[in-house]
Structure formats: structure tokens, C-alpha cells
Amino acid sequence: MSFLLKNIVNLPRSGSINQLTSSFRCLSLTSQLSTRHNLNYKPPKIIAKPITPIIPQRSPSEDLKACDNIISKVNNVISEKEEGRLFAVIHLCGKQFKVTSGDIILVEGYWPPTIGDEVRLEKVLLVGGNDFTLIGRPIVDKNLVNVQATIIEKTLTHTKTHFKKKRRKQYMRINFQRSPNTMIRINSIDISGQIQANSLEKDDSTKIY
Amino acid sequence: MSNSHLFLKSGFPRAPLQNGVGRYICQLQRITLKFCKNNGSSRGMREFIEKQLIDFAKENPGTVVYVKPRRHRTPVIVAEYLNGDREWHNCRNLSKEEITQWITLMKTQNGSSSSLRLRKMWHTDMPSIQGPWTPFTLKNPASNLVIFPNEELSKPLDVEKSATEKLIELFREQRLSEGKLEENRGN
Numbered sequence: 500m501s502f503l504l505k506n507i508v509n510l511p512r513s514g515s516i517n518q519l520t521s522s523f524r525c526l527s528l529t530s531q532l533s534t535r536h537n538l539n540y541k542p543p544k545i546i547a548k549p550i551t552p553i554i555p556q557r558s559p560s561e562d563l564k565a566c567d568n569i570i571s572k573v574n575n576v577i578s579e580k581e582e583g584r585l586f587a588v589i590h591l592c593g594k595q596f597k598v599t600s601g602d603i604i605l606v607e608g609y610w611p612p613t614i615g616d617e618v619r620l621e622k623v624l625l626v627g628g629n630d631f632t633l634i635g636r637p638i639v640d641k642n643l644v645n646v647q648a649t650i651i652e653k654t655l656t657h658t659k660t661h662f663k664k665k666r667r668k669q670y671m672r673i674n675f676q677r678s679p680n681t682m683i684r685i686n687s688i689d690i691s692g693q694i695q696a697n698s699l700e701k702d703d704s705t706k707i708y
Numbered sequence: 709m710s711n712s713h714l715f716l717k718s719g720f721p722r723a724p725l726q727n728g729v730g731r732y733i734c735q736l737q738r739i740t741l742k743f744c745k746n747n748g749s750s751r752g753m754r755e756f757i758e759k760q761l762i763d764f765a766k767e768n769p770g771t772v773v774y775v776k777p778r779r780h781r782t783p784v785i786v787a788e789y790l791n792g793d794r795e796w797h798n799c800r801n802l803s804k805e806e807i808t809q810w811i812t813l814m815k816t817q818n819g820s821s822s823s824l825r826l827r828k829m830w831h832t833d834m835p836s837i838q839g840p841w842t843p844f845t846l847k848n849p850a851s852n853l854v855i856f857p858n859e860e861l862s863k864p865l866d867v868e869k870s871a872t873e874k875l876i877e878l879f880r881e882q883r884l885s886e887g888k889l890e891e892n893r894g895n
Contacts, residue, residue, distance in 0.1 A: 583837075584834060584837055585837075586834075586837045594829075596830060597830075598830075598832070599832060599834050599837060601729065601832070601833055601834070602830065602831065602832045602833075602834075603721045603722070603723055603830070603831040603832075604721075604829065604830050604831075605721055605826070605829040605830070607829065613816065614732065614734065614815075614816045615732040615734070627837065627838060628837070629837065629838065632838075649728040649732055650728075650732075651723050651727050651728035651732055651818070652723065652735075652816065652817055652818045653813075653816035653817065654813065654816065654817035654818070654821040655813065655817075655821060655822070656821070656826070657713060657716055657821070657822055657823065657824060657825050658713075658822065659713060660712055660713065677822075680821075680826075682721060682723065682818075684723060684727070684728035684729065686728070686729070
């Protein structure tokens with residue numbers, strides 16, 4: 500404040516209004532105040548803990564090595580036929596089923612294959628054994644996995660009743676409907692051939708799924 | 709939609725006698741066509757018998773076909789299955805095509821299906837191959853040695869940054885950028 504008073508005292512000598520305004524401006528400008536008056540001011544020390552990375556950083560070459568290692572292990576298991584019972588997630592008629600050999604699945608609605616037909620289910624989204632899982636992007640390579648199935652029944656569902664009624668409007672409708680159902684037996688799931696790291700990077704843009 | 713089907717017998721998908729595991733066997737054993745020789749309601753049935761029945765019998769050597777004429781009665785199809793089921797269907801005034809459809813349905817099903825509400829669309833004997841999931845699967849084994857109560861683990865996982873922390877971050881960024889500017893000037 501002494502600084503302000505000094506300026507005001509000096510005012511009649513200089514005789515200009517500008518000086519007055521600038522001296523009052525000092526009141527509002529806190530930063531100027533702090534710089535001029537509290538020269539010894541220091542901001543409080545901020546103690547920030549060092550952020551330790553949780554995930555160990557690996558170089559891309561190390562990553563590739565680890566990847567190759569895993570793939571060779573899986574290939575070993577497959578070549579020695581130690582994969583055990585396999586399971587697969589298949590995409591069939593708009594639905595996904597987790598199946599293993601011997602399973603029964605049902606397809607709802609019209610589907611052309613008839614009884615006794617043996618079909619190969621090609622849209623395999625995932626295959627897994629006891630110790631490994633192959634995940635497709637979006638499907639596993641067609642030549643790698645072979646899922647065979649037999650159609651064992653084509654039938655109709657029980658009668659479903661569609662009953663509509665509007666109160667106080669003399670409106671009632673009743674409809675009965677039965678939709679077709681197809682029962683499928685999964686016969687076998689096999690992995691044929693070896694998994695290759697390069698096969699994952701093939702250009703699939705022209706494929707129709 | 710009414711809920712009357714809730715009182716229907718319900719079940720899960722099953723195939724009789726492991727059908728389809730080794731080979732597929734048609735479950736229809738006997739089919740009986742009953743009709744009248746001169747009544748109009750059996751016209752479609754008579755046409756079917758004249759034109760398609762021989763082919764049907766040839767195509768399905770595993771099925772016995774009986775034809776039973778009876779006077780002034782409605783035409784009927786009776787199918788008998790390997791599991792002992794018997795399905796009866798009235799064919800009064802049905803055309804030849806409609807009768808063909810019903811007979812194919814009887815041929816392709818495993819038993820009478822009309823009285824069973826399915827609860828699942830999937831059946832398996834092996835529900836899990838890699839073992840069912842538990843909260844401890846794929847966890848770091850180091851967590852076995854943790855002594856509770858643990859301050860680090862009792863924190864919520866999704867703590868938002870406080871305003872102070874955000875400010876500190878901003879301040880640091882500013883400092884860094886200032887440092888860079890000064891360096892550039894120095895150069």
C-alpha cells in the first residue's frame with residue numbers, strides 16, 4: 500500500500516491522469532502485486548509420486564519371439580495329437596453356438612438341408628483345446644479347422660398361440676403358428692495342418708464371409 | 709401372445725439312440741394312409757396314392773407303407789416311429805401337395821414333436837473343456853500371498869482424477885513446454 504500512496508502523492512507533481520489509473524490498476528492485478536511486492540514468494544512444492552509402468556515394455560523383436568514360441572508349442576501339441584477334446588464357436592444361421600463333438604444344436608426357421616445330410620460348418624469363430632485357443636479374425640482359416648455335422652431332424656415347433664384382444668372394442672383375433680426347426684448333430688472337430696504366424700496377416704479383404 | 713404353452717410339457721433337445729453319431733437312421737418305421745374310394749374329402753389323398761406313393765416307398769426302403777381304404781370316412785395319416793411314438797393327422801379336403809408336405813414332415817421328424825416345448829436350443833454332454841470360469845482364473849498367482857486388509861487392493865479401481873491432480877498435470881505440461889521454448893531460444 501505504501502507504493503500506492505507514493506504514487507498518489509507524486510500525482511500532483513506529474514499532473515497526469517494516466518499515472519493515477521495505472522496506480523489503481525495495481526490493486527486488481529494480483530500477478531503484478533505478487534511480482535513487485537512479494538519477491539520472495541515461491542509456489543508450494545508439489546510432490547508427485549513417480550508413475551511406475553505396470554506393463555513391462557518389450558521390444559517388437561521380443562514380442563515376435565514370444566509369439567513364435569507360443570505358436571510352435573501349439574503346433575507341437577497338434578502334431579502329437581495331444582490337444583484332447585476340441586471345442587469351437589460356430590456361426591450358424593445368424594446365431595453362435597459353442598459346440599464340441601457329439602453336441603446337438605437347433606436351427607430355428609426355414610433352412611434347406613434335409614435329414615441325413617452331412618454338412619461342414621465353415622464359419623468357425625474360435626477353436627479351443629485343453630491348453631490353447633485359436634481365435635479367428637473374424638473366422639479361423641477354413642483350411643485349418645474342419646467341423647462336420649449331420650442333420651438328424653427337421654420338424655415343427657409346438658403350436659404357438661397368438662391371441663390379440665382390445666378391450667371394449669369388440670376386437671379379438673386368434674392365430675396359431677408352427678415354425679420349422681432343424682436339429683443338427685456335431686460329428687467332429689479337427690485341426691488339420693499347422694498354424695502359421697504369417698497366415699494371420701493374409702489379405703482377407705476380398706473374402707466373402 | 710397367450711401363455712397357454714407354459715403348461716405344455718417342456719424338455720430339452722434330445723436325439724433317440726445317439727442318432728447321427730455314427731450314421732443317420734430314419735426314425736419313421738410305418739406310415740398308414742387311410743382313405744375313402746369315392747368320397748370327395750379323400751380326393752387329394754387318392755391322387756397322392758395314384759401318382760406319388762410308389763416313388764415315396766422306393767425312396768424310403770426303411771419305411772413300411774400301408775394303404776387302407778374304408779368307406780365314407782375322412783382320410784388320415786398315421787405315422788409310427790422307432791421310439792414308439794404314434795402321430796395321427798387328419799387330411800380331410802387336403803390337396804395332393806398339402807399331403808406331400810405333411811408326409812415329408814412325418815418322415816423327417818424323430819417322433820411326435822407337437823407336444824413338447826423346448827427350453828434350450830443346445831444340448832451337450834461336455835459343458836466345459838477348459839474348465840468353468842471362476843473369479844480366480846487367469847489371475848496373477850502373486851495375489852495368493854497378499855495379506856488382508858490391504859490398502860492398495862481396497863481402493864476402487866476407477867478413481868477419477870481430482871481437480872488438484874488435473875491442475876498439477878497442466879502445470880507440469882506448461883513447465884515442459886516453457887522449457888522447450890527456452891531451449892529453442894538458446895539454440
